[in-house]
Amino acid sequence: MDIVFSDASASFAGQTALHPLSLRLSERRIGIIGLNGSGKTTFARLINGLVRPASGRVTVGGLDTVKDEEAARGRVGFIFQNPQHQMILPVLAEDIAFGLKSRGLARDEISRRTEAVLERFGIGHLATRRVHELSGGENQLAAIASVLVTGPDVLILDEPTNQLDLRNRGLIERTIAALPEQAIVITHDLPLLDRFDRVLLFHLGRLAADTTPAEAVRIYREIAAC
Numbered sequence: 001m002d003i004v005f006s007d008a009s010a011s012f013a014g015q016t017a018l019h020p021l022s023l024r025l026s027e028r029r030i031g032i033i034g035l036n037g038s039g040k041t042t043f044a045r046l047i048n049g050l051v052r053p054a055s056g057r058v059t060v061g062g063l064d065t066v067k068d069e070e071a072a073r074g075r076v077g078f079i080f081q082n083p084q085h086q087m088i089l090p091v092l093a094e095d096i097a098f099g100l101k102s103r104g105l106a107r108d109e110i111s112r113r114t115e116a117v118l119e120r121f122g123i124g125h126l127a128t129r130r131v132h133e134l135s136g137g138e139n140q141l142a143a144i145a146s147v148l149v150t151g152p153d154v155l156i157l158d159e160p161t162n163q164l165d166l167r168n169r170g171l172i173e174r175t176i177a178a179l180p181e182q183a184i185v186i187t188h189d190l191p192l193l194d195r196f197d198r199v200l201l202f203h204l205g206r207l208a209a210d211t212t213p214a215e216a217v218r219i220y221r222e223i224a225a226c
């Protein structure tokens with residue numbers, strides 16, 4: 001799906017967080033890197049309409065994130081830094097079903113899709129587990145499942161390997177690599193982006209590089225050293 005920024009900027013209380021930016025994202029795997037506070041999350045939130053552009057516009061699959069807000073948001077799945085915060089119901093399968101109920105699907109269809117997505121991510125055995133009991137890795141998989149079950153075209157993950165051990169990092173890395181959906185990943189875990197198609201580097205609220213993973217990381221290291 002094409003995500004298009006046309007001179008889009010963002011500001012909070014009159015302070016610019018992201019300077020005007022124009023680009024088109026259509027690759028399957030896109031990474032976003034940069035120092036703390038450089039504008040990465042703001043950029044991602046512009047894509048799902050959680051942040052409205054202060055100027056310019058953002059479209060996803062041709063839908064304007066302001067004018068076509070609801071339809072546009074349905075195309076974009078967002079997994080927050082702490083995925084437990086986005087779980088609404090206490091039991092995993094119920095939480096996944098909740099997203100489908102609110103879309104008015106029949107009960108059988110909801111059960112079928114919930115089971116299918118749990119199987120897809122190898123977490124069928126966790127269906128009846130309480131969400132707050134899940135480990136970090138299980139939690140991240142559960143969040144991916146509960147977002148993808150609603151059928152977005154693009155998945156945005158905000159620091160998906162944060163606080164995960166090496167094994168779970170590997171698991172999440174392989175899970176992201178295998179997704180048929182387009183994925184945009186904000187991360188400080190640079191090796192995660194090795195095989196990505198494109199990496200955007202933000203610095204001081206501006207796009208500082210838009211290039212290959214290796215080149216983006218090289219420029220990032222230069223920026224971080226000064």
Ligand SMILES: Nc1ncnc2c1ncn2[C@@H]1O[C@H](COP(=O)(O)OP(=O)(O)OP(=O)(O)O)[C@@H](O)[C@H]1O
Pocket residue numbers: 012013017034035036037038039040041042043
């Ligand atoms: N809701 C908000 N209200 C006020 N200021 C905000 C808000 N969201 C972001 N900012 C500010 O915008 C700037 C960019 O923040 P952003 O969260 O996009 O950075 P980031 O690169 O994702 O950082 P990190 O790596 O620490 O998560 C920061 O100065 C931040 O304080």
